Amino acid sequence: MSKQWSRSLRVVVGIASAAVVAGSLSACGNSSDSSGDTVYFGVSGPKSGTSAEYGRLWQQGFDLAIDQVNAAGGINGKKVALKWEDSQSDPKQTVPIATKFVGDNSIIAELGDFSSPASIAASPVYNRGKLVQYGFTNSSTEFTKGGDYQWSPSITQDIFQDRNAQWVQSKAKKVSVVYLETDWGKESFKYFQQFAQQRGIEIAYSSSILPDSQDFRPVLIKGRDANPDAFVHLGYGPDGALVVKQLRDVGYNGQFFGGQNTPQFIQLAGAAAEGDIVNGVFSPSDTSPKVQDFVSKFKAKYNTDPGDFNVYAYDAINVLVKAAKFGGATRDGVLKGLREVKDFSGVGLGDSFAFNQQTRRPDGVKPIELLLKNGAFVPTGSK
Known part of the structure; x- marks a missing residue:
């Protein structure tokens, strides 16, 4: 990423x-x-x-x-x-x-x-x-x-944002979107906008945000006032934590999609991000033997x-x-x-x-939908 x-x-x-x-x-x-x-x-x-x-x-x-x-x-x-x-x-x-x-x-x-x-x-x-x-x-x-x-x-971002729009569609018909004022952020928004349109999701408000900013509230207030069903953030953990906390500060309590599956995001965002949905590749709650073997060894080494x-x-x-x-x-x-x-x-x-020899990326690897629940990201299908 x-x-x-x-x-x-x-x-x-x-x-x-x-x-x-x-x-x-x-x-x-x-x-x-x-x-x-x-x-x-x-x-x-x-x-x-x-x-x-x-x-x-x-x-x-x-x-x-x-x-x-x-x-x-x-x-x-x-x-x-x-x-x-x-x-x-x-x-x-x-x-x-x-x-x-x-x-x-x-x-x-x-x-x-x-x-x-x-x-x-x-x-x-x-x-x-x-x-x-x-x-x-x-x-x-x-x-x-x-x-x-x-x-x-x-x-790649085209696949991420296709799935992102799919998951947003299940929760919202109208959204406000903020994305990083970077080439990566612009690429992410381009793909999200494309797939949102295909799925009939209205983007009521959108704005870029500066990566180094500490106060996003002027933009978030405009996004709030567009009366979206959900707020979508296309960025990273540190800026995502600020966005969701400041959204709650300005009185928006709706569904949030954004941030990252990192300990830093969970810690910085705190209770404001409860219920957040993100793209991810992994959850410690996955019950497969391979994942649980990795989790147990990781926790033994790093607690x-x-x-x-x-x-x-x-x-x-x-x-x-x-x-x-x-x-x-x-x-x-x-x-x-x-x-x-x-x-x-x-x-x-x-x-x-196997790697596709033309793209030099794997075929068929897809993101999974993760929900922040009680301070941990879990697959949305988990109880």
Whole structure:
């Protein structure tokens, strides 16, 4: 899921053009050195800045997965470890990080970045260096169009917003919508507007909101006064928590769709978000043995329930490890595995999938509808 798809596409394209030049300087990056005892994945992601919470959730999922992989023998006897560079999910920082990773022959694949523009800016470097860029939270439809080395299991915004409109339709005929004033937010709203119209949902009011704003009440009052049956927020956890709390402050008590399935959103939003409905990929209350095994191990290590972004990271490690076991612990081997393995699986990805070789995303992975009930997100079908 893309964060801060916030700078204009012109800036991203400019950075991407510069990245081609940067990538050409990494002549040693076209092959990987698998002669050591450790196999490395590079991580380009936020450990500081406004998106640092997502990096923290990633780290938990990565560490649990790597502990399990190494306990089971690693990749064909080699231990797995990470080389992490803090990008702050900023396109200006991801390009030099990509150049560094491509030039480090011990790295057999890259994970990240968190935001789609941050990833897209660096894609030319990874393509030129023939290093898989596994953008496992990149929901922009544009990310995997970058080249043969861009892969993602993330559900794209067209699919998210189709399902979002479906769930909104079950609760409301008229809605007010706020969305982030970012390229990602605009893309999300474009798709939601399209599918809302197809389903006969009236958008009585819509407005963008600035990602860094702390006071959305002037916009929310206008949305409230449009007398919607529900309020839809297209954004992330921190801004979603502010939106729902301020909606309640201005007297709107109707159905809310928005925020994210993260501990941060639940904590920040508090009681104001009770009854919230979101797109998600995972719930700790899922009774399937695979999910409950993951939840029990996660809670034993971190003493808290996992959320979507823990699952994204955990699944990402396991997918790349399986690809490398199949194709070999090299850059070419990871690519071969992603192309040829037909039975990948994941806690949030289902029991079996293969990557579509044209889109380089899985076919058939769908979001699930989650309801915030008693401070926890549960599938809407749960009692």
